Amino acid sequence: MRKVILAIGTGLGAGYVPLFPGTVGSGWGVVIYLLILLTSPDLLWQCIITLLVLIAGVWVSGKCEKILKTKDHQSIVIDEAGGFLVSMIGIPFSPLFLFLGFVFFRLFDITKPFHIDKLQRLNGGWGIVADDVAAGLLANLFLHILISMTGWSL
Helix, strand or coil: CHHHHHHHHCCCCHHHCCCCHHHHHHHHHHHHHHHHHHHCCCHHHHHHHHHHHHHHHHHHHHHHHHHHCCCCCCCCCHHHHHHHHHHCCCCCCCHHHHHHHHHHHHHHHHHCHHHHHHHHHCCHHHHHHHHHHHHHHHHHHHHHHHHHHHCCCC
C-alpha cells in the first residue's frame, strides 16, 4: 500500500525529478484538466473532479508525509495537480488560457503572495494542499480579470 500511496502522491514519480518537481507535478493537473474537457466540458463535472483530486490529495499527501518522514516533502506533487485544476475552473478552453493558467498558478505557488504560505502550518495533508488551493484561486481570479478586461473569449 505504501508504494501505491507514494506513486499517487508523487505523480507516478514526477515529484522525484531533480529540477522543479512542483512544476513537473503540475503537468499532471494539465493532463487531468484535458481529460475532463475531453470527457465532459461541463463546469459541474470540472468542479466535482477537482474536489475529488483535492480530497484525495489531502489524504494521500498526509500519508506520504508520514512515509517520507518529512513535512511537505518536495516529491509530493498531488497538491500541485489539484491547485492547477482550481486555477482552471470556469475558464474557457484555449491553448493561451491553459498556458496562462499554468504560469499564473506556478507563479503564485512559488511566490506565495498574501501570506498564503501560512496555510502550510495546517496539520498533515491539509497544510500540503491548502497553499496550492490558494495559489489556484489567485490564478483563477487573475485569469477571470484578464478575460474580463481584454474581452478574450477564445
